[in-house]
Amino acid sequence: MTFAQQLLAFFYAAVLASVPLLYGTLGEILIEKSGNLNLGVEGMMYLGAIFGFLGGFIFDSAAMALLFAFAAGMAGAAIYAFITVTLKANQNVTGLTLTIFGTGAANFIGEIIKDSHAAGTVFISDKVKNVLLPLDMGILSDIPVIGKLLFSHSILTYFVIILSVSMSIYLNRSRHGLNLRAVGENPAAADAMGISVSKYKYIHILLGGGICGLGGAYVSLVTAVGNWQPNIIGGQGWIALALVIFSSWSPTRAIFGALIFGALSVLRLYIPKNIIDIPGALFSMLPFIVTCLVLIFSSIKQKREHQQPAGCGVNFFREER
Amino acid sequence: MPKTYALSRYHLVQRGDMSTFQTWLFRLFAVFGALGVGGIFLLMLGFNPLHIYWTMLKGSLGGPGMQKETVKLMIPLCLTTLGVALAFKMRFWNIGAEGQICAGAIAASYFAYFHNHLPSPLLLFVMAIAAIIAGGLWGLIPAYFKTRYGTNETLFTLMLNYIVLYFITYLREGPWRNPEGGFASMPRFTKQARLPEVLLPGIGNVHIGWIVMIVAVVWMFIYLRYTKQGYELSVVGENMMTARYAGMPVKRIVMRTMFISAGICGLVGMLQVAGPDRQLTDAVANGRGFTAVSIAWLSRLSPFGIMIVSFFFSVMQKGFSMMQTEFRIPGSMSDILQGIILFFVLGSEFFIRFRIAVRKEVKA
Structure with a gap:
């Protein structure tokens, strides 16, 4: 392979790896904008992954797979929303618990289906995979370079780009989006304006959870090509949480953040051994080290508009003022 | 036309009247509630939850080796x-x-x-x-x-x-x-x-x-x-x-x-x-x-609370490994049940901290 081809392949692999991160990041941005910090991204992605897999496996339909994944992510988020918004419990602990629960539930269900079916029969059919796996758009995909770069991705990849652009418009230009930000920044003020704080929180936590669920479905259906494996998400939800900070709560900046982290996670496969020979385990650390650096630098810079929504982590209790 | 606002009939009042004993009793109830929900889940999988819980208890405390x-x-x-x-x-x-x-x-x-x-x-x-x-x-x-x-x-x-x-x-x-x-x-x-x-x-x-x-x-x-x-x-x-x-x-x-x-x-x-x-x-x-x-x-x-709760958790974890070998239930079930218990206890804190009060009817 020539260097140019290698570079192209690397970029393509980076895009593949960045999509689930981007889903997780967008979901969490929406949640944090409502003033809730949900550490359960990993758990919601797991729920989306297993239920997306189940939907595809049982109904043999890509639409059902995605619907199931979205609903499962939402269900996980609903538990979180009920406990933190209505029952006002600690957000950190509830989010962590959601991760423990989601991880356990996904691995459990995965093992049960594998046990209850004959070996080698638990996979997603080609019919479903043809819809979700990277597309072949005929002539468009055959254009050198550009075809590979732009016209040969999964439908979920195109959707996530549309999603992040429309989320950016929603948050910055629409009335509801601005209300949402008011809820996240200062719930008491939003409440005084006549905005229903709980309603806004519920709706956006649930939607965010659904989006995380789609990211999970991408992992089980596209990254793993429809073969269920235990511990399939493997920390991507945590990276997504860090990406929220990296992209300073902006859905469009999140695209670039996810691309960088996607690239970091596949970099090892594309660096020729004879140039730099770094052990694989040290390479796997890279995204996490970069995240730490990002955390440090973003806290040193401290720009006002690039901060976490001020209401994040604190539950709103109207009577307490 | 001006909008009319009405106060909702129910509102929350912070309470500080529960004794430590009462709050622990409350949490214990929450744990039992969680075990109940976990039991329903096990029942759906075709297991007898009481039998499983008993095996867990026996498997973790039933003898010196297990203890x-x-x-x-x-x-x-x-x-x-x-x-x-x-x-x-x-x-x-x-x-x-x-x-x-x-x-x-x-x-x-x-x-x-x-x-x-x-x-x-x-x-x-x-x-x-x-x-x-x-x-x-x-x-x-x-x-x-x-x-x-x-x-x-x-x-x-x-x-x-x-x-x-x-x-x-x-x-x-x-x-x-x-x-x-x-x-x-x-x-x-x-x-x-x-x-x-x-x-x-x-x-x-x-x-x-x-x-x-x-x-x-x-x-x-x-x-x-x-x-x-x-x-x-x-x-x-x-x-x-x-x-x-x-x-x-x-x-x-x-x-x-x-x-x-x-x-x-x-x-x-x-x-x-x-x-x-x-x-x-x-x-x-x-x-x-x-x-x-x-x-x-x-x-x-x-x-001391940490000692008690971590004892409870280790009983649960040991019990789960027992359950895994005896009933062939995947080990990840322990995460699920742990999650459910935590959700319940986290939720129950609400009733320890707040009381739902009903507003008296007041004529305008």
């Missing part, structure tokens, strides 16, 4: 929770116990692998000190940036977990790999680097960690309640501004507390590698850092 295993699970869980609880008391979200355990384990293993000519008591002592320092320093990194720049410690400590975990993988595949042995693993410790066993009355010989655990619980109770440092850290936790106004060196308190918190977690790493594991593996922390967060919260950060 011993349960205590072995309890030691790291209880100590880790004490560690994170200290940081939580200061409202410092240390969810990096997982990594701090690993850091301690690596430092201890270094001495176990490369300085095992030392006499056993000295070697173990050096290992313990090295583990405390390594764990403590690993925890000091996020504490430093938190106090200096306000860096988000929740995510920082979390990311540090993965870094040190992959470092163990690196050691296993590279420099510390056992030259014998087919697949990549690290050698077993020599005799000098293994913890001695001490008789635990009524149960049998358990590695010395159980004494460390009891000492730590008592120490923490005294530290939090009767020492100046303990007082300072709880003031910082309650209100940072108050602490500053009172002239407390807030930064130093945060760093000091975090060093102790992470140091205890580091010691757990040493106790694990020199105790039950007898070698360094990447499963040395095995999710304890996260479970500890839950336990710390459930026990309201009280040292």
Whole structure:
């Protein structure tokens, strides 16, 4: 392979790896904008992954797979929303618990289906995979370079780009989006304006959870090509949480953040051994080290508009003022 | 037309009238509720939940051998929770116990692998000190940036977990790999680097960690309640501004507390590698850092409460491994049930903190 081809392949692999991160990041941005910090991204992605897999496996339909994944992510988020918004419990602990629960539930269900079916029969059919796996758009995909770069991705990849652009418009230009930000920044003020704080929180936590669920479905259906494996998400939800900070709560900046982290996670496969020979385990650390650096630098810079929504982590209790 | 606003008929009132006994009773109810929901789940899978719960109880407490295993699970869980609880008391979200355990384990293993000519008591002592320092320093990194720049410690400590975990993988595949042995693993410790066993009355010989655990619980109770440092850290936790106004060196308190918190977690790493594991593996922390967060919260950060709740959790974990072998239920069921229990208890706090009051009808 020539260097140019290698570079192209690397970029393509980076895009593949960045999509689930981007889903997780967008979901969490929406949640944090409502003033809730949900550490359960990993758990919601797991729920989306297993239920997306189940939907595809049982109904043999890509639409059902995605619907199931979205609903499962939402269900996980609903538990979180009920406990933190209505029952006002600690957000950190509830989010962590959601991760423990989601991880356990996904691995459990995965093992049960594998046990209850004959070996080698638990996979997603080609019919479903043809819809979700990277597309072949005929002539468009055959254009050198550009075809590979732009016209040969999964439908979920195109959707996530549309999603992040429309989320950016929603948050910055629409009335509801601005209300949402008011809820996240200062719930008491939003409440005084006549905005229903709980309603806004519920709706956006649930939607965010659904989006995380789609990211999970991408992992089980596209990254793993429809073969269920235990511990399939493997920390991507945590990276997504860090990406929220990296992209300073902006859905469009999140695209670039996810691309960088996607690239970091596949970099090892594309660096020729004879140039730099770094052990694989040290390479796997890279995204996490970069995240730490990002955390440090973003806290040193401290720009006002690039901060976490001020209401994040604190539950709103109207009577307490 | 002007909008009319009506106050809703129900509203929340904060309550402070529950005794400690009542709140614990409440939590116990919540746990039973969770076991009920878990039971329904098991029933749907075609198991008799009562039978399963009974097997779990028998499998964890039914005989000296099982009790011993349960205590072995309890030691790291209880100590880790004490560690994170200290940081939580200061409202410092240390969810990096997982990594701090690993850091301690690596430092201890270094001495176990490369300085095992030392006499056993000295070697173990050096290992313990090295583990405390390594764990403590690993925890000091996020504490430093938190106090200096306000860096988000929740995510920082979390990311540090993965870094040190992959470092163990690196050691296993590279420099510390056992030259014998087919697949990549690290050698077993020599005799000098293994913890001695001490008789635990009524149960049998358990590695010395159980004494460390009891000492730590008592120490923490005294530290939090009767020492100046303990007082300072709880003031910082309650209100940072108050602490500053009172002239407390807030930064130093945060760093000091975090060093102790992470140091205890580091010691757990040493106790694990020199105790039950007898070698360094990447499963040395095995999710304890996260479970500890839950336990710390459930026990309201009280040292004796931590001991009780972590006992309950180790019974559950041992019971689950029993369940796995007897009924062939996947081990991940333990995470599900743990999650359900936590959801219930977290939710039940609401009824301890608030009362739903009904507004009296008032004529306009």
